[in-house]
Amino acid sequence: MSPVITIKDVAREAGCGIATVSRVLNKSGAASAETRERVLDAATRLGFSFNELGRSLQSQRTRTIGCLVPSLVNPVFAEAVQDLQKEALGAGFQVLLACSNYDPALEADALRMLLAKRVDGIVLTLSSSAGNPALEHLRGQGLPLCMLYNSPVEGVPSAYVDNRRAAAQVAAEFARLGHRRVAFLALRFGASDRSHERYEGFRDGCLAAGLEAPELIEVDEAIRFEDVKLAQRLKGPGALTGVFASNDYLALSVIGALHDLGLSVPGDVSVVGFDGIDMGLAIRPRLATVVTDAREMGRSAAQTLIGMIDAQGAATDQPQNSQKSPQKTPSPELPGMAFSFRRAESLGPARGGGTDDGQAATSPPS
Amino acid sequence: MSPVITIKDVAREAGCGIATVSRVLNKSGAASAETRERVLDAATRLGFSFNELGRSLQSQRTRTIGCLVPSLVNPVFAEAVQDLQKEALGAGFQVLLACSNYDPALEADALRMLLAKRVDGIVLTLSSSAGNPALEHLRGQGLPLCMLYNSPVEGVPSAYVDNRRAAAQVAAEFARLGHRRVAFLALRFGASDRSHERYEGFRDGCLAAGLEAPELIEVDEAIRFEDVKLAQRLKGPGALTGVFASNDYLALSVIGALHDLGLSVPGDVSVVGFDGIDMGLAIRPRLATVVTDAREMGRSAAQTLIGMIDAQGAATDQPQNSQKSPQKTPSPELPGMAFSFRRAESLGPARGGGTDDGQAATSPPS
DNA sequence: GTGAAAGCGCTAACAG
DNA sequence: CTGTTAGCGCTTTCAC
Numbered sequence: 138m139s140p141v142i143t144i145k146d147v148a149r150e151a152g153c154g155i156a157t158v159s160r161v162l163n164k165s166g167a168a169s170a171e172t173r174e175r176v177l178d179a180a181t182r183l184g185f186s187f188n189e190l191g192r193s194l195q196s197q198r199t200r201t202i203g204c205l206v207p208s209l210v211n212p213v214f215a216e217a218v219q220d221l222q223k224e225a226l227g228a229g230f231q232v233l234l235a236c237s238n239y240d241p242a243l244e245a246d247a248l249r250m251l252l253a254k255r256v257d258g259i260v261l262t263l264s265s266s267a268g269n270p271a272l273e274h275l276r277g278q279g280l281p282l283c284m285l286y287n288s289p290v291e292g293v294p295s296a297y298v299d300n301r302r303a304a305a306q307v308a309a310e311f312a313r314l315g316h317r318r319v320a321f322l323a324l325r326f327g328a329s330d331r332s333h334e335r336y337e338g339f340r341d342g343c344l345a346a347g348l349e350a351p352e353l354i355e356v357d358e359a360i361r362f363e364d365v366k367l368a369q370r371l372k373g374p375g376a377l378t379g380v381f382a383s384n385d386y387l388a389l390s391v392i393g394a395l396h397d398l399g400l401s402v403p404g405d406v407s408v409v410g411f412d413g414i415d416m417g418l419a420i421r422p423r424l425a426t427v428v429t430d431a432r433e434m435g436r437s438a439a440q441t442l443i444g445m446i447d448a449q450g451a452a453t454d455q456p457q458n459s460q461k462s463p464q465k466t467p468s469p470e471l472p473g474m475a476f477s478f479r480r481a482e483s484l485g486p487a488r489g490g491g492t493d494d495g496q497a498a499t500s501p502p503s
Numbered sequence: 504m505s506p507v508i509t510i511k512d513v514a515r516e517a518g519c520g521i522a523t524v525s526r527v528l529n530k531s532g533a534a535s536a537e538t539r540e541r542v543l544d545a546a547t548r549l550g551f552s553f554n555e556l557g558r559s560l561q562s563q564r565t566r567t568i569g570c571l572v573p574s575l576v577n578p579v580f581a582e583a584v585q586d587l588q589k590e591a592l593g594a595g596f597q598v599l600l601a602c603s604n605y606d607p608a609l610e611a612d613a614l615r616m617l618l619a620k621r622v623d624g625i626v627l628t629l630s631s632s633a634g635n636p637a638l639e640h641l642r643g644q645g646l647p648l649c650m651l652y653n654s655p656v657e658g659v660p661s662a663y664v665d666n667r668r669a670a671a672q673v674a675a676e677f678a679r680l681g682h683r684r685v686a687f688l689a690l691r692f693g694a695s696d697r698s699h700e701r702y703e704g705f706r707d708g709c710l711a712a713g714l715e716a717p718e719l720i721e722v723d724e725a726i727r728f729e730d731v732k733l734a735q736r737l738k739g740p741g742a743l744t745g746v747f748a749s750n751d752y753l754a755l756s757v758i759g760a761l762h763d764l765g766l767s768v769p770g771d772v773s774v775v776g777f778d779g780i781d782m783g784l785a786i787r788p789r790l791a792t793v794v795t796d797a798r799e800m801g802r803s804a805a806q807t808l809i810g811m812i813d814a815q816g817a818a819t820d821q822p823q824n825s826q827k828s829p830q831k832t833p834s835p836e837l838p839g840m841a842f843s844f845r846r847a848e849s850l851g852p853a854r855g856g857g858t859d860d861g862q863a864a865t866s867p868p869s
Numbered sequence: 870g871t872g873a874a875a876g877c878g879c880t881a882a883c884a885g
Numbered sequence: 886c887t888g889t890t891a892g893c894g895c896t897t898t899c900a901c
Contacts (some may be wrong), residue, residue: 139643143894154872166897169870178599189619190560191894199556201620217577219602231616234600236585236881250597253555254567277505293900393785417760493581509878520888525880532881535886557878560893872901874899877894 142185150179162187193255198450201231202442203251206285207239207329211386212414213431214262217285221260221435228443230257233385239264239328245271250365252278258446260438262286264328281445283471285438288329292468293443296438299473300331301338303379303427307409307479308342308351311379312426316407316487319379320352320370324387327355332383335411336445339381351381365390368398371406378406378487384418385426392424392483403485413479422482429476441469508551516545534791559621564816567597568808569617571627572651573605573695577752578780579797580628583651587626587801594809605694611637618644624812626804628652630694631835647811649837651804653696660811660833662804665839666697667704669793670747672844673775674708674717676791677745680774682853683747685709686718686736690753693721698749701777705747717747733757734764737772744772744853751776751783751792758849759789769851779845783858788848795842807835 147162148155153172160166161176169178179185193199202225206214222232233256235247241264248271249257258281263269266287275282276293284295311319320341323332336353343351354367370377382388388410392402400406402422410417413428446467513528514521519538526532527542534542537727545551546800559565568591568645572580588598591869599622600614606631617625629635630776632653641648643657650661669671677685687705702719709717720733754776758768768788776783779794811834 139645141644145894148872155895156873156897157871160871163896167870172870186619188560188614188894189622190556190565190621192896193876194554194556194560194879194893195878195895195897209575209585210578212576212578212581215575215578215581221605222600222602232600232621234588234598236588238589248551253552254597255554255556279505389782393787393789396787416755416782419756421759421762423759477739511878521879522881522889523887526887529880533886538887554878558880558894560877560895561879561881563893870901873899875896875898877896879893880891882889882891885887 143185143188144185146183147176147179147185150183151175152356181212185331199255199257200229201233201254201256203233203235203256203259205237205244205247205251205259207237207262208265209236212416213384213412216431217435218452219435220432220441224436224439225443239325241265244359248275251480252280258282258442260285260442265330266290267330281442281449283438283442283445285434288334289471294441294468294471294473296434296441297473298429298476300334301341303334303411303476304338305342305345305502307381307427308348310409310478310480310484311407312348314348314407314484314486316379318375318377319348319381320377322354322356322380322382322391324356324383326353335383352377356387366477367394371395371398371400379409380406381409383411385412385414385424388424388426389420391414396465402483405488407484407487409484425481425484426479427476428479434474437474441471443451444469505720508549509554512549512550513542513545513551516549517541524725534552539558564596565623567620567622569601569625570620571600571601571603571610571613571617571625573603573628573630575602577750578782579778582797583801585597585801587679587797587805590802590805591809607692608801614641618646624648624808626651626808629696631696632656635761644763647815649804649807649808651800654700656839660807660834660837661809662800662837664795664842666700667707669790669842670704671708671711673793674705674712674714676775676844676846676850677773678709678712678714680773680850680852682745683714684741684743685714685747686720686743688720688722688746688748688753688757690720690722690749697826701749718743722753731810733760737761737764737766745775746772747775749777751780751790754790754792755782755786768849771854773853775850781838791850792845793842794845796840800840803837803840807837810835
């Protein structure tokens with residue numbers, strides 16, 4: 138409707154050139170107090186605000202960071218993204234968000250679009266990072282990158298937790314409470330590095346603790362309460378006494394399903410999750426789980442990425458003694474983030490087993 | 504790193520003008536098979552892709568829609584946004600997301616930024632929509648708008664549910680089961696239209712059913728289990744027998760808290776939520792609640808908005824007989840979305856009360 | 870101090 | 886069919 142005000146309109150209104158308007162409004166370059174006044178006045182009177190497209194096209198910077206996550210429905214990502222965004226806004230960056238829905242094709246599409254929109258950098262969670270072609274493409278662009286939740290790949294920093302180590306600790310907890318037959322429940326085992334790592338860590342931990350290798354049970358989307366495969370393994374002779382779900386959301390579903398099967402948690406079966414979402418504390422029994430700090434993860438990724446962007450900008454600004462300096466600001470090496478195991482009611486002694494007890498075991502930042 | 508390829512590079516490589524490259528790559532305008540070949544070849548060889556900034560600046564369209572929600576941590580918004588995005592992508596639109604964290608100042612900021620980035624339209628959830636200055640500003644811009652979860656305001660379509668009607672139904676359910684003293688638990692009562700509407704509908708419903716007006720209990724962030732005010736009202740003489748939480752997330756927390764107070768749900772107290780998030784079905788007792796379809800909400804908002812954008816574009820394209828046509832494509836009137844009441848275990852007969860029973864009551868789309 | 874002018878990458882007339 | 890040209894809104898030399 139209202140015919141969109143441009144810097145030109147402001148210049149005309151203020152009776153000066155557009156360059157002056159730009160200088161005043163951007164506080165770059167000087168201007169007489171009187172001119173400044175006229176410009177400021179004209180700008181507010183017209184309700185002017187910069188068109189970021191023109192600005193970005195000219196400056197080659199968008200002050201926007203791209204963010205790609207598999208899903209927003211998993212609270213872990215919702216929280217991470219939320220704080221990532223808060224952090225970015227604080228530093229003057231916008232966030233362009235995309236969800237891949239765990240689909241590598243969509244991942245590639247989204248990344249392409251993020252590039253086309255010329256974001257200044259990208260924070261991303263990939264189904265599979267090692268040797269991912271889309272990732273390689275991005276690196277080839279020399280675009281600042283920071284991974285989120287993915288284990289770090291050569292040269293790309295990442296805000297992550299050591300899935301293997303954390304999962305191994307879960308195994309130890311099961312062992313401590315006398316469990317002998319446990320299983321790993323995976324949601325998208327084939328399409329998630331993280332799920333894989335957790336399984337491997339858990340398996341290794343089980344073996345190290347003298348347990349049998351855990352069964353690997355794959356389920357799709359939400360667990361169906363009538364899931365035969367699972368039900369079989371939970372009742373009857375030689376039944377499992379413990380289940381480690383690849384994430385909290387899944388764990389919560391399992392607890393509900395067990396209830397429906399007439400099994401009690403942790404009386405009949407213990408359940409442990411991974412992530413530490415709030416909901417795990419809201420229900421009873423509370424969910425035992427590996428607690429990670431999703432918000433901190435998002436914040437950390439944002440800080441790291443913005444640091445890289447700033448460094449890159451600074452490097453371009455002052456070519457200093459740069460003969461042909463590789464231009465490659467070394468990626469900061471983010472340490473793995475802290476996590477802790479939360480002993481809660483959903484994890485109890487195995488039927489007919491059991492040992493000591495305790496409160497909480499926290500692991501140092503790596 | 505790699506020096507960013509532009510259309511000019513492709514033109515040089517293909518030995519033709521940039522206009523030809525544009526035509527070929529955009530499939531606008533003709534080109535000899537041979538030229539096309541050379542261009543296509545050069546483009547792929549160079550790994551070219553359009554810079555959307557230049558494109559948008561020129562075309563005055565970004566093929567991007569802005570989306571503003573209060574938070575991503577509430578699964579309702581996460582789901583709505585996720586499907587909103589899916590729908591948008593399908594129609595060739597990107598989504599620029601912003602979270603206001605229920606802060607009107609941030610809402611305004613975010614909206615400003617969305618405008619500056621020249622999004623083609625905006626889907627938004629506001630704390631308070633009636634007479635919201637930021638909203639007025641947007642409308643003044645003539646930018647396509649669609650609200651999400653907010654009750655529709657004059658002239659702005661909205662994907663929403665009738666909070667009052669839904670809440671009144673909750674009151675009826677309580678009454679049906681013999682409850683006499685119930686309360687409404689609100690999370691950010693002062694900063695949410697929706698919370699208000701739900702309270703009012705609930706209160707009216709209670710009065711209509713012959714119950715006392717419900718107590719209004721405000722809690723902040725997550726409910727603290729030791730919350731004195733709440734605990735008092737739940738135990739002892741004249742205690743409440745039912746609680747209606749302003750959303751599911753809160754309801755789930757309450758159930759956990761009640762557990763800790765040694766109260767059983769629904770034995771001692773019944774709890775009802777609002778939204779119908781998945782988690783409500785994963786726990787036991789299952790959460791009785793007003794089920795809304797968040798995903799459909801997001802999809803619907805996207806469709807409506809994109810419809811408006813297309814209409815606007817079409818109107819500008821063919822001024823047909825437009826003398827001075829008000830240019831204002833009439834906003835589609837989205838009907839309130841369907842919701843249904845889910846009778847689940849968390850809602851039972853009042854202590855010492857109770858009547859009949861049933862399965863589920865579904866309300867038509869309005 | 871301030872304005873004119875070039876140009877960021879692209880599209881859309883308008884000539885050939 | 887295809888190249889030239891003129892901007893889209895803005896920042897940034899570079900003279901005045």
